[in-house]
Amino acid sequence: MSDPTANAPVTIGILGGMGPQAGIDLVDKITAQTRAVKDQDHLPVILLSWPQVPDRTGWLADPSLPDPAPVIAEGLLTLERAGAGVAAMACNTAHTPAIFDRVRSQLESAGAGLRIFHLIEETVLGIARQLPEIRKVGILGTHGTLSSGLYHHVLDEHGFETFSPSDTNRLSNAIYSPNTGIKAFSNPVTETARQEVLSATRELIDRGAEAVILGCTELPLAVPEPEWNGIPLIDPASMLTRSLIRAVAPDRLG
Amino acid sequence: MSDPTANAPVTIGILGGMGPQAGIDLVDKITAQTRAVKDQDHLPVILLSWPQVPDRTGWLADPSLPDPAPVIAEGLLTLERAGAGVAAMACNTAHTPAIFDRVRSQLESAGAGLRIFHLIEETVLGIARQLPEIRKVGILGTHGTLSSGLYHHVLDEHGFETFSPSDTNRLSNAIYSPNTGIKAFSNPVTETARQEVLSATRELIDRGAEAVILGCTELPLAVPEPEWNGIPLIDPASMLTRSLIRAVAPDRLG
Numbered sequence: 001m002s003d004p005t006a007n008a009p010v011t012i013g014i015l016g017g018m019g020p021q022a023g024i025d026l027v028d029k030i031t032a033q034t035r036a037v038k039d040q041d042h043l044p045v046i047l048l049s050w051p052q053v054p055d056r057t058g059w060l061a062d063p064s065l066p067d068p069a070p071v072i073a074e075g076l077l078t079l080e081r082a083g084a085g086v087a088a089m090a091c092n093t094a095h096t097p098a099i100f101d102r103v104r105s106q107l108e109s110a111g112a113g114l115r116i117f118h119l120i121e122e123t124v125l126g127i128a129r130q131l132p133e134i135r136k137v138g139i140l141g142t143h144g145t146l147s148s149g150l151y152h153h154v155l156d157e158h159g160f161e162t163f164s165p166s167d168t169n170r171l172s173n174a175i176y177s178p179n180t181g182i183k184a185f186s187n188p189v190t191e192t193a194r195q196e197v198l199s200a201t202r203e204l205i206d207r208g209a210e211a212v213i214l215g216c217t218e219l220p221l222a223v224p225e226p227e228w229n230g231i232p233l234i235d236p237a238s239m240l241t242r243s244l245i246r247a248v249a250p251d252r253l254g
Numbered sequence: 255m256s257d258p259t260a261n262a263p264v265t266i267g268i269l270g271g272m273g274p275q276a277g278i279d280l281v282d283k284i285t286a287q288t289r290a291v292k293d294q295d296h297l298p299v300i301l302l303s304w305p306q307v308p309d310r311t312g313w314l315a316d317p318s319l320p321d322p323a324p325v326i327a328e329g330l331l332t333l334e335r336a337g338a339g340v341a342a343m344a345c346n347t348a349h350t351p352a353i354f355d356r357v358r359s360q361l362e363s364a365g366a367g368l369r370i371f372h373l374i375e376e377t378v379l380g381i382a383r384q385l386p387e388i389r390k391v392g393i394l395g396t397h398g399t400l401s402s403g404l405y406h407h408v409l410d411e412h413g414f415e416t417f418s419p420s421d422t423n424r425l426s427n428a429i430y431s432p433n434t435g436i437k438a439f440s441n442p443v444t445e446t447a448r449q450e451v452l453s454a455t456r457e458l459i460d461r462g463a464e465a466v467i468l469g470c471t472e473l474p475l476a477v478p479e480p481e482w483n484g485i486p487l488i489d490p491a492s493m494l495t496r497s498l499i500r501a502v503a504p505d506r507l508g
Contacts, residue, residue: 008306019293020285024278027303031274032441037432039273042305048336049281051296052262082302082336178291187286 009249011044013084015075017051018091021186022217026090029241035254050075056093057144069099073106080114088117090217095120096148119240124154126239134211138163138204141215143172163209165200175218182218189222197222205231263503265298267338269329271305272345275440276471280344283495289508300336304329310347311398323353327360334368342371344471349374350402373494378408380493388465392417392458395469397426417463419454429472436472443476451476459485
């Protein structure tokens with residue numbers, strides 16, 4: 001049996017489905033940012049889209065609900081068994097320490113060798129590398145991401161000043177509403193959801209943010225622009241994509 | 255350990271990477287055509303994007319080149335081991351009997367239980383179901399797909415009259431050219447490639463085609479319109495998507 005990956009880079013595993021469009025979007029970015037003129041120049045990728053992972057924000061608010069951590073750990077182990085050598089998750093809230101730390105310890109217990117790239121750490125490292133002049137960073141995300149201080153904590157460690165919206169419910173509604181939210185209508189996103197995201201962005205810029213992190217994988221679907229009124233909008237998935245390609249095939253980073 | 259797929263539909267496996275954008279596009283269509291208001295309503299999907307599968311058209315033209323069949327079979331077995339119960343490939347040329355029949359026999363030898371949905375058969379069944387008045391069908395595709403009679407054979411069996419372009423090299427160039435081709439520039443596609451595809455479409459319509467199959471997974475990236483001058487443009491991936499969703503969760507077909 002020929003081994004298709006004999007001379008190929010290490011396979012990148014993506015745990016998606018949280019939501020499904022965000023996982024697809026991440027694989028799409030890997031393809032778009034890989035320098036290639038024929039199929040065989042591209043990188044091997046496995047996307048495991050498991051929308052059945054219990055809702056992360058829901059569990060953080062009420063730990064009596066189904067726990068996402070063991071399902072996420074099982075998904076990452078499935079990726080490793082299918083051949084992935086590095087992996088990442090297309091979901092900000094899944095990186096909350098209350099979830100992520102238990103995922104990591106379950107992987108260790110299972111003897112996993114998979115190297116996990118941490119969406120939030122790669123984003124903050126990417127800002128420090130690409131935008132060295134910036135010190136004040138705004139953060140948008142689900143109520144779960146914002147109230148857990150997920151980005152704040154990592155940004156603090158790197159010496160950034162941080163801002164988040166005064167009303168996190170309106171932003172969560174833009175993501176979760178069954179009538180207009182991005183999870184229900186991702187392609188295209190509703191104008192209602194987009195305006196809500198832009199309104200929160202404006203608030204952070206007015207308060208002094210020099211860059212704004214779109215800290216929920218759904219948000220860049222609503223606001224794909226790389227900047228807003230001259231202020232960089234940071235898509236964590238793009239930062240993560242560059243870290244993943246750099247790790248497995250630095251010469252193919254487009 | 256909780257089993258995330260305990261109450262979930264059968265997992266859909268997609269062997270992609272042929273090219274990468276076509277595999278992503280197929281998973282995207284599955285998400286878009288699934289009726290869902292929250293993540294957990296979506297279907298579990300595994301995309302194995304293996305761009306290292308040797309070029310199918312190249313091998314058909316010169317069987318001394320690396321053989322794609324064993325790599326494709328290994329990819330499908332990997333999908334089954336990772337949990338897929340049904341599977342499909344986002345590549346027309348991989349369904350050529352000279353390749354596909356050997357893949358199928360390798361899966362049988364390996365005792366695979368995976369149900370493979372055949373892109374070409376599902377497309378022709380879809381036309382017969384959705385467009386029952388149509389009898390004359392034009393076919394666009396790579397030189398390999400067209401010269402092997404892949405669609406012609408299945409369409410003939412269902413009583414359709416078939417047409418293909420007089421100059422298959424120009425169309426292959428629109429797909430493969432390293433300077434303007436869709437494999438090298440898929441997002442966005444170059445205007446040169448799009449015009450070449452439209453020119454071949456016009457030729458088939460002028461000769462009497464009542465529908466035109468975009469019989470290479472790259473072609474709908476260049477011409478995403480559902481019809482051209484009133485003539486339906488058939489995207490095989492859309493037909494396949496509907497068959498896959500119908501197989502695993504008919505109540506969620508959007």
